[in-house]
Amino acid sequence: MSKFLQGNEACVEGALAVGCRFFAGYPITPSTEIAEGMAKKLPRLGGRFIQMEDEIASMGAVIGASLCGTKALTATSGPGFSLKQEHIGYAVIAEIPCVIVNVMRGGPSTGLPTSPAQSDVMQARWGTHGDHPAIVLTPSTVQEYFELTVKAFNLSEKLRTSVILAPDEVIAHMRERVEIPDQVNIINRKLPSNSVDKSTYKPYKVEKDDEVPVIPNFFDGFRFNVTGLYHDETGFPTASPSIVEKCIKRLHNKVGSAYEEIKGIEIDLPKDCDVAVLSYGSTFRSARQAARELNAGHVKLTTLFPFPEKEIRELASKIKTIIVAEMNLGQIRLEVERAVAGKASVVGVNIANGLLISPDPIKEKIKECRI
Amino acid sequence: MSDITNHLRMDKFPHIWCPGCGNGIILRSVLTAIDKLGLDPNNVAVVSGIGCSSRSAGYVDFNTVHTTHGRAITFATGIKMAKPEKTVIVLTGDGDCSAIGGNHLIHAARRNIDLTVVVFNNSIYGMTGGQFSPTTPQNDIAATSPYGNLDNSFDLCELTRAAGASYVARSTTFHATQTPLLIQKGIENKGFSFIEVVTACPVYYGRLNKTPDAVDMLKLQRDNARNIKQWNMMTDEEKQGKFVIGELYNKPAPEYTEKYTQLIEREKSK
Ligand SMILES: Cc1ncc(C[n+]2csc(CCOP(=O)(O)OP(=O)(O)O)c2C)c(N)n1
Ligand code: SF4
Numbered sequence: 001m002s003k004f005l006q007g008n009e010a011c012v013e014g015a016l017a018v019g020c021r022f023f024a025g026y027p028i029t030p031s032t033e034i035a036e037g038m039a040k041k042l043p044r045l046g047g048r049f050i051q052m053e054d055e056i057a058s059m060g061a062v063i064g065a066s067l068c069g070t071k072a073l074t075a076t077s078g079p080g081f082s083l084k085q086e087h088i089g090y091a092v093i094a095e096i097p098c099v100i101v102n103v104m105r106g107g108p109s110t111g112l113p114t115s116p117a118q119s120d121v122m123q124a125r126w127g128t129h130g131d132h133p134a135i136v137l138t139p140s141t142v143q144e145y146f147e148l149t150v151k152a153f154n155l156s157e158k159l160r161t162s163v164i165l166a167p168d169e170v171i172a173h174m175r176e177r178v179e180i181p182d183q184v185n186i187i188n189r190k191l192p193s194n195s196v197d198k199s200t201y202k203p204y205k206v207e208k209d210d211e212v213p214v215i216p217n218f219f220d221g222f223r224f225n226v227t228g229l230y231h232d233e234t235g236f237p238t239a240s241p242s243i244v245e246k247c248i249k250r251l252h253n254k255v256g257s258a259y260e261e262i263k264g265i266e267i268d269l270p271k272d273c274d275v276a277v278l279s280y281g282s283t284f285r286s287a288r289q290a291a292r293e294l295n296a297g298h299v300k301l302t303t304l305f306p307f308p309e310k311e312i313r314e315l316a317s318k319i320k321t322i323i324v325a326e327m328n329l330g331q332i333r334l335e336v337e338r339a340v341a342g343k344a345s346v347v348g349v350n351i352a353n354g355l356l357i358s359p360d361p362i363k364e365k366i367k368e369c370r371i
Numbered sequence: 372m373s374d375i376t377n378h379l380r381m382d383k384f385p386h387i388w389c390p391g392c393g394n395g396i397i398l399r400s401v402l403t404a405i406d407k408l409g410l411d412p413n414n415v416a417v418v419s420g421i422g423c424s425s426r427s428a429g430y431v432d433f434n435t436v437h438t439t440h441g442r443a444i445t446f447a448t449g450i451k452m453a454k455p456e457k458t459v460i461v462l463t464g465d466g467d468c469s470a471i472g473g474n475h476l477i478h479a480a481r482r483n484i485d486l487t488v489v490v491f492n493n494s495i496y497g498m499t500g501g502q503f504s505p506t507t508p509q510n511d512i513a514a515t516s517p518y519g520n521l522d523n524s525f526d527l528c529e530l531t532r533a534a535g536a537s538y539v540a541r542s543t544t545f546h547a548t549q550t551p552l553l554i555q556k557g558i559e560n561k562g563f564s565f566i567e568v569v570t571a572c573p574v575y576y577g578r579l580n581k582t583p584d585a586v587d588m589l590k591l592q593r594d595n596a597r598n599i600k601q602w603n604m605m606t607d608e609e610k611q612g613k614f615v616i617g618e619l620y621n622k623p624a625p626e627y628t629e630k631y632t633q634l635i636e637r638e639k640s641k
Contacts, residue, residue, distance in 0.1 A: 024448075043635045044641065048635075050448065052448070052478070053474050057442070057475055059442075059445075060438065060449065061446070061449035061452065063445035063446055064418075064445070064447060064449020064450040064451075064452075065449035067449075067453075068450055068453035068454045073381075085437055087439065089440070089441070090439055092564055200590070217456070218416060219414060219457055220413075222434075223413060224434070224435075225428070225435045225437065227429070228437065236383060236429060237429065237437075263587060279398040
């Protein structure tokens with residue numbers, strides 16, 4: 001079915017299609033349409049919506065619902081995203097699936113509430129405390145917003161972790177035609193089989209160092225413990241350095257091992273091109289146009305983290321310069337620099353004043369690089 | 372007394388609490404109430420925050436979550452929304468539920484969502500080493516009020532009642548037979564129930580305020596607590612330095628998740 005949808009509406013459609021049946025949130029521009037859509041549609045599908053007293057509470061409620069096996073979503077923007085951070089880390093260490101949409105607007109602080117930005121890239125990666133992995137997706141069309149919402153839920157269920165979906169304000173508010181399939185691919189978290197001995201079951205037990213534990217849902221008869229403290233395979237707190245080390249490494253490894261499935265990178269390199277423009281989100285359209293006009297390469301990211309280091313390093317061996325265009329002062333550019341490790345030069349086109357990046361400054365930069 | 376060991380995770384003992392701490396008495400009261408009600412442990416979730424008192428969740432054999440500081444009620448709200456037919460009990464400290472978590476407490480009470488919140492009120496932050504909390508009486512000494520506490524203190528029962536809780540009660544660890552009954556009624560109430568249990572942290576609060584002995588602290592609870600019936604006949608002067616215990620408020624009201632279920636029924640047919 002084809003529909004003409006606003007980005008945030010497409011997110012609602014994607015979430016419902018993949019089986020999300022709980023939403024907790026707190027209003028904030030430019031994400032609020034997601035809460036409004038869920039408030040309207042969830043009860044009709046037998047799901048539940050709650051407007052909590054703040055973003056911290058919303059994130060807590062999302063984890064609580066997910067503990068019971070209900071796919072849960074919350075949506076917010078800049079300042080609210082900051083408030084959710086403690087619980088985003090909780091979901092990582094306790095391995096509770098959940099999806100957080102952060103519609104990026106201009107910051108710091110209340111900043112530019114109604115203008116687009118891509119300024120929460122590093123907040124999405126490192127906002128919660130500790131040495132955690134992160135999965136961060138970002139759409140550049142409304143169609144992708146729908147698809148990445150589905151992907152975010154599937155990854156969160158499969159890997160039992162929090163997944164962040166970070167569209168910018170333009171994608172969230174823009175209207176485009178969206179092709180909605182009759183059925184989307186749905187991955188549900190693995191549950192222990194009914195034949196296991198529930199009284200001795202170890203919810204966090206794994207065999208391999210990159211494995212996702214098979215944790216039961218609450219009220220299924222297992223009566224286990226969940227904590228934000230480091231814990232052993234039974235789910236009870238421990239400070240044993242060897243167990244802690246295994247745990248944090250496994251949390252990273254399970255994401256690392258699923259890299260091929262998580263990654264989202266499209267590379268378009270015309271013959272004999274010396275420069276490539278890398279972009280994501282709404283910046284992508286301008287970047288692609290500039291690149292096409294000047295026979296430069298183009299790279300689009302739909303997964304920001306885990307960062308596609310290998311792919312970018314390979315790219316760097318084929319060209320002289322990578323131009324990173326983003327609506328911030330260079331957050332992904334630093335990642336690109338790290339990945340290319342001096343093999344190519346990296347420059348940025350950065351606008352962080354609430355305006356979109358048009359093709360012109362990107363074209364200027366391409367020409368500059370060729371002088 | 373009922374045998375509550377079947378509700379304990381005996382392999383998790385010894386517990387972390389100091390000798391003389393009142394937390395064990397409250398935990399026994401909670402388990403006694405659950406036992407009396409004959410609840411199937413598989414249908415009970417116990418949710419706690421962070422603090423000495425919040426370590427309780429790990430010791431009891433239910434679906435347990437040890438959450439983040441102050442946010443137990445938010446997790447519990449999500450659990451209750453996802454599984455409205457289950458019993459959800461929150462075990463929390465005074466700092467946990469009334470300082471960092473104060474807003475969640477107010478709003479859960481306002482919604483009258485069917486949670487039973489038991490606060491272990493030791494008038495201090497135990498786990499972090501005896502800093503003053505919102506329930507530390509004025510002028511008392513704490514690690515962060517070495518010259519006496521300047522803050523006014525909270526009456527959490529008045530607060531939750533005003534916010535919309537449908538059941539409110541207070542007890543103490545001295546009143547060990549009354550406490551389980553109050554918690555039991557709280558669990559039975561279909562709505563937000565708040566039970567404050569005044570308890571002792573002899574190690575920090577007691578030591579800093581000239582009552583380092585746990586038994587002396589229990590005696591103070593005995594001497595200063597007045598039953599609601601008695602309390603209602605006391606003059607303001609007589610109430611000085613005393614506090615009221617018992618069932619303080621019990622007025623059933625429409626419950627949040629039930630209202631939502633009705634909404635689903637209405638909208639689903641459309
Ligand atoms: C966000 C956050 N802030 C501060 C702390 C540190 N902290 C841990 S327990 C605690 C106080 C606990 O006091 P209370 O809730 O009264 O419980 P008690 O230990 O007295 O039982 C604090 C401040 C924390 N864990 N998380
Ligand atoms: S510090 Fe106080 S509240 Fe904490 S366990 Fe010791 S006595 Fe109990």
